[in-house]
Amino acid sequence: MSYKSVMVHVDPGSNAASRVKLAGGLADRFGAELIGIAAWRANLVGFTEYESLDQRWVEQESELASDKLMEAERAFREASGARNAAQWRSARGLPTPFLLEQARAADLIVVGRQGDADGRDERFDIHIDDALMDLGRPILIAPPGLEELYAERIIVAWKNTREARRAVWDSLPLLQRAEEVIVTTIGKDAAHQGADDVAGYLKRHDVPATTKLSASDDPDVTQEIFALSKRRHADLIVAGGYGHSRVREWVFGGVTRDLLRKTPVCCLMTH
Secondary structure (H helix, E strand, O other): OOOOOOEEEEEOOOHHHHHHHHHHHHHHHHEEEEEEEEEOOOOOOOOOHHOOHHHHHHHHHHHHHHHHHHHHHHHHHHHOOOOOOOEEEEEEHOOOOHHHHHHHHHOOEEEOOOOOOOOHHHHOOOOOOHHHHOOOOEEEEOOOOOOOOOEEEEEEEEOOOOHHHHHHOOOHHHOOOOOOEEEEEEEOOOHHHHHHHHHHHHHHHHOEEEEEEEEEOOOHHHHHHHHHHHOOOOOOEEEEEOEEOOOOEEEHHHHHHHHHHHHHOEEEEEE
């Protein structure tokens, strides 16, 4: 099993170059094609009767959209370098639906966990919540400014659920190249979550897996995961993504929400 196509979300913000370099490094490691993708939400989106708009304003927005997408493509080309196996896809429209549509071409999708001072254009932004729940592909969330993922030491945040089982399978190409993989379960029922079975499964796939169980009743599971990754010098967390729809808004469990918004290292998640 391998990744043959790595897709990366691009915007002209200050962290775009590092994200593209990280995705490009992964593509090189697996001999995969690198696909850059961007959509820019012009203010025309949502209007169906263009005749009610000032034509000059429509033309200005259309021209601005073209300029913005060209700027994003330049950022992608400059950061990806002289790769033959690289392609660019862009559109005027809503960024998240465009990403969901194009995900059919990717084995792995890299997005950025936005920092507080990125200086980005919000009209390029995707809704990571929607992406996680609807992509049907593993999503790799990269912290701001990170240019390379070594994935030599990996933490698997295990819970005996469909989402976690899927995340382990989707991350197998990275797990097989790791030097150390720690399957951790946290909580009062840690001993009953089957972490040993998961480690055994991974070993049969040539993954150097061990287990780390914590029966802690500390409610802040995410901080325990972060602390473990720091102690073991892991730069990748693998976890299932949990949530349900409340009409228009995704309602996430605390760990999923914190991983999406606070992870200090890369996090590969699957719903």
